[in-house]
Amino acid sequence: MMSSSEVKLGEYLNGSPKIAYFSMEIGINERIPTYSGGLGVLAGDTLKSCADLNIPIVGVTLLSENGYFYQKIDEHGQQIELPYKFNVDDFLKPLPTTVTVNIEGRDVIVRIWYFTVKGINGYIVPVFFLDTNVEGNDEWDRSLTKYLYGGDNKYRLAQEIILGVGGVRAIHELGYQNIDKYHMNEGHAAFGTLELFKKFKSIDAVRQQCVFTTHTPVAAGHDQFDLNLARSMIGDLLPEEILQDITFDNRLNMTRLALLFSNYVNGVAKKHGEVSRLMFPGYEINTITNGVNTQRWVSDPFHRLFDARMPCWQSDPFVLRSAFGIDKQEIWNAHMEAKRTLIDFVNNRYNIGMNYDYFTMGFARRQTPYKRPDLLISDPERLRHISETVGPIQIIYAGKAHPKDYAGKDIIKKIISAKNNIGGNIKIVYIHNYDITIGKMLTAGVDLWVNTPRRPMEASGTSGMKSAHNGVPQFSTLDGWWIEGRIENITGWAIGSRKSNEKQSDDDADRKDLYDKLENVIIPKFYNDRDNWIRTMRSCIAINASFFNTNRMMQQYVLNAYFI
Ligand SMILES: *Cc1c(COP(=O)(O)O)cnc(C)c1O
Numbered sequence: 204m205m206s207s208s209e210v211k212l213g214e215y216l217n218g219s220p221k222i223a224y225f226s227m228e229i230g231i232n233e234r235i236p237t238y239s240g241g242l243g244v245l246a247g248d249t250l251k252s253c254a255d256l257n258i259p260i261v262g263v264t265l266l267s268e269n270g271y272f273y274q275k276i277d278e279h280g281q282q283i284e285l286p287y288k289f290n291v292d293d294f295l296k297p298l299p300t301t302v303t304v305n306i307e308g309r310d311v312i313v314r315i316w317y318f319t320v321k322g323i324n325g326y327i328v329p330v331f332f333l334d335t336n337v338e339g340n341d342e343w344d345r346s347l348t349k350y351l352y353g354g355d356n357k358y359r360l361a362q363e364i365i366l367g368v369g370g371v372r373a374i375h376e377l378g379y380q381n382i383d384k385y386h387m388n389e390g391h392a393a394f395g396t397l398e399l400f401k402k403f404k405s406i407d408a409v410r411q412q413c414v415f416t417t418h419t420p421v422a423a424g425h426d427q428f429d430l431n432l433a434r435s436m437i438g439d440l441l442p443e444e445i446l447q448d449i450t451f452d453n454r455l456n457m458t459r460l461a462l463l464f465s466n467y468v469n470g471v472a473k474k475h476g477e478v479s480r481l482m483f484p485g486y487e488i489n490t491i492t493n494g495v496n497t498q499r500w501v502s503d504p505f506h507r508l509f510d511a512r513m514p515c516w517q518s519d520p521f522v523l524r525s526a527f528g529i530d531k532q533e534i535w536n537a538h539m540e541a542k543r544t545l546i547d548f549v550n551n552r553y554n555i556g557m558n559y560d561y562f563t564m565g566f567a568r569r570q571t572p573y574k575r576p577d578l579l580i581s582d583p584e585r586l587r588h589i590s591e592t593v594g595p596i597q598i599i600y601a602g603k604a605h606p607k608d609y610a611g612k613d614i615i616k617k618i619i620s621a622k623n624n625i626g627g628n629i630k631i632v633y634i635h636n637y638d639i640t641i642g643k644m645l646t647a648g649v650d651l652w653v654n655t656p657r658r659p660m661e662a663s664g665t666s667g668m669k670s671a672h673n674g675v676p677q678f679s680t681l682d683g684w685w686i687e688g689r690i691e692n693i694t695g696w697a698i699g700s701r702k703s704n705e706k707q708s709d710d711d712a713d714r715k716d717l718y719d720k721l722e723n724v725i726i727p728k729f730y731n732d733r734d735n736w737i738r739t740m741r742s743c744i745a746i747n748a749s750f751f752n753t754n755r756m757m758q759q760y761v762l763n764a765y766f767i
Pocket of ligand 1: 239240567568637638639642643665666667
């Protein structure tokens with residue numbers, strides 16, 4: 204079989220892509236560390252599903268040659284951030300084409316690397332990685348594509364110029380003449396609209412060509428820059444006549460820029476669409492709920508089981524709905540195989556002696572206060588009581604905190620300390636350097652996937668969709684996709700209030716409900732009513748995996764966003 208890197212340049216340049224998809228991070232391959240979390244993994248899943256569906260698209264992102272960061276955690280729970288060591292030319296091919304972008308009055312050379320994603324029928328989707336670490340650029344400019352979300356505001360602004368302006372120029376320079384839509388995955392690439400505006404000279408003409416997906420449910424989360432800084436960095440590419448539409452409090456707001464220039468805008472779950480409409484009144488904001496790439500997230504044992512019981516599940520994940528017909532024992536056997544793989548990994552790496560048969564919960568995501576990673580262990584006494592009276596408990600954590608998120612780092616310390624002091628028959632482990640490989644093992648190998656965001660802060664969330672693909676039910680606050688995906692006792696369980704209009708999550712009420720349900724519903728069902736437990740597992744696949752996948756998601760983008 205030909206490896207993707209051997210595909211010749213001409214094979215995709217001869218094609219005629221219609222969509223250019225821009226994302227600050229793309230997690231396209233578990234060995235390419237140019238992503239930090241959900242946004243990048245979604246971008247990777249999106250492009251993989253495009254390749255499977257023969258959707259004529261190209262991806263554009265930054266090289267981020269030192270990744271986000273490699274995470275170590277010392278014995279006190281202190282996160283240590285190291286540059287990712289990544290041999291770019293083992294995975295990506297350089298192109299002879301370069302473009303330049305103007306930053307602060309300097310011409311900065313941008314080199315382009317590419318990677319090819321091969322779909323299930325051999326269809327090729329190229330992904331371009333922009334790189335300024337090029338001879339001829341000055342030292343600071345050479346550093347701009349090293350660290351994803353690194354540096355200060357000015358560094359970030361420069362990165363967004365490279366992604367947006369450099370990205371659009373790269374697409375044109377590479378000879379793609381038939382791009383109908385420029386799709387911005389989050390506002391980071393919105394400066395690309397300015398390049399298009401320079402070319403087409405009308406807001407309307409640009410709007411015809413732009414699609415914008417917003418991922419941020421809180422006002423403070425939207426990317427914004429001091430207007431004077433933006434002016435000095437972008438120069439005359441920033442037209443005075445649109446400033447009032449895109450600035451707020453003398454700050455240039457990237458979401459407003461993207462909104463102004465896009466005639467299709469969407470949030471990433473129904474609730475998130477609602478929240479976005481309230482945040483940006485006057486814009487039509489649609490909803491396409493996220494998904495995950497089915498093949499990528501199904502573990503090997505389920506892969507074999509699905510092959511045997513539901514042929515065509517890979518090319519058509521809707522077929523997964525017939526999982527209802529699979530024998531329960533087969534589901535359980537596949538799960539236990541995935542679980543043993545995870546437990547073996549954890550025991551081997553951390554020497555903790557976790558047990559294959561004990562009830563195991565997983566929590567892995569960016570560590571930041573709104574996700575309340577420590578809610579699950581916030582009452583150790585209660586947890587010990589449950590584990591002693593109902594059945595033993597194991598908990599597996601993973602996740603990075605952004606280097607400047609000091610509250611997030613404190614949460615890691617808290618978890619490490621709880622891990623060392625919890626006692627009883629509870630075992631807790633924290634896997635360092637959460638990435639796609641660990642994510643895949645974890646979402647498939649635990650018995651229950653736990654998620655505790657404060658509502659409505661989680662735009663969608665996707666890891667629970669990965670667990671659903673492996674028959675692992677989710678236990679989560681009703682936020683993001685879970686509002687759509689949860690059927691109580693059938694696909695998992697809700698934590699806390701179900702009132703959809705509640706302003707703010709109540710930590711105490713959520714904690715109580717979390718422990719009550721673990722004690723009275725979930726863990727007893729796991730230990731004492733295995734047959735019904737497996738029924739729940741099976742309906743996660745049939746009801747949720749068959750829908751919350753990026754094949755369905757991309758079909759909605761094509762129908763609603765691209766060909767409108
Ligand atoms: C899926 C994934 C995420 C996003 O998960 P959420 O549920 O959206 O928090 C983050 N990091 C990695 C490595 C993932 O695989």
